[in-house]
Amino acid sequence: MLSTGALRAHLLAARLAGPVATSREDSLRSYRLFAARDPRVLLGLDPEGCWAERDLLALMADRCGVSADPAHVSGPDTIDPERTVAALEAFAARLREVARTRAPVLLGTGHPHRLLGFYATLARALSAAGCVVLTPAQGWGVDVATRFGVRTQCLDYVQGVALVREPGVRPSGSATGAHTHSPLPVRIALGALAESGRPLPELVIGDHGWVCGAGQLGFDAIGLADTDDPALFVGEAEGRVAVAVPLDDGVRSDYYRPLTRYVLDRAGLAAGD
Template sequence: MLAARLAGPVATSREESLRSYRLFAARDPRVMIGLDPEWTWEPRDLIELMADKCGVSADPTHTSGHDVIDPERTLEALDAFAARLGKAARDKVPVLLGTGHPHRLLGFYAALADALSAAGCTVLTPAQGHCVDITTRFGLRTYNLDYVRGVALVREPDVLTAGRETGAHSHSPSRFAPRWRLPRRPATPSRNWSSGTMDGSAGQVSWGSRP
């Protein structure tokens, strides 16, 4: 994880992190990742939260350089993630998978889709082909919801070929919010859960809670 900069000094700068905290405190939809806080969060509150959960510096006067994520807390989060996946597989619950980072993480989530399907879980693929409005730094943009190997992603409107292993970078939860129902990907119980592979990008799972 340290070599890949998934933990330790990471590629995200302290300036970028602090900017995200400020935007989150202002409830900017671009960084809310679907959360609706019950009370007011100030940037200082978010710094303390991220220091507790991820191990970044709790010092508000630290405003430049690389941010640092604690490797031990990352491993703890991965263990919790693995336990939750194991329970889902044992209980054969329906699952919905998606990524806003398809260029790097599609293979990881597709392997999870295969493994969960093999365990008897139904991999959901609702609303494929529907349009999703996402607030970006360029304003409101419309994207198309698609699935590749059971994994949801969004595409630019001018990308017409469904099923291609490319997609747009997005932190919006809107791609998982549609209410429409379309056919589901069938489970394939003949395959073994333990055969599912996970690539090295699994370390990024712990970043999901970052504002």
């Protein structure tokens, strides 16, 4: 079992926490856009409160450990590893509960290049525990806003984890997908389940729009978020996201393996290999 001390050391060594690669400039830009209700950073969340930049900075200092000083405007941003560890404990508690009741789950990521392995291991463990890992609307088109304009992408599943990909770029089931913040994939997936009359997920696990989009619709949702993703932490503060884990979401994929082991250990789950 990975100890809390070993996890904390790994978070710092891998720069998942502590000084991270996400820049202060990017984080502050996201807070400005969120305060202006820019959909690119709302990630499908419709905030109830009026979140000014100073409010967001205070929230992110509290939830992530970033500097609360508005005069700090450049350099790497910072995540407090103690906050990451505490959030991973809460994340594991949600996994333990859904596994205990063998409830259906839905997993999806907007970071397939980095986080697919993390979620795929969770999917295997939950499936081995008796949970149904849902894969609705596979192959359906999703009109996603990208920096090149609106592009139709395909909803696909790899090892039980949803992602979107450019149609024809890779065969279905390949482990390469597109980076996206869009909440549309989770809305389409949940809508397909509702229309079919199949069981809805009792927990949605993911990042970006997968968490905020599901939480906005009233589903229990947990996920990972960087310092430039304030929407998940606002959703958590307003009660629509159950757990938001602060960490750098763009490091090497193998750096997330100790985190997977830690949450599975704490949840009492086997890896399902």
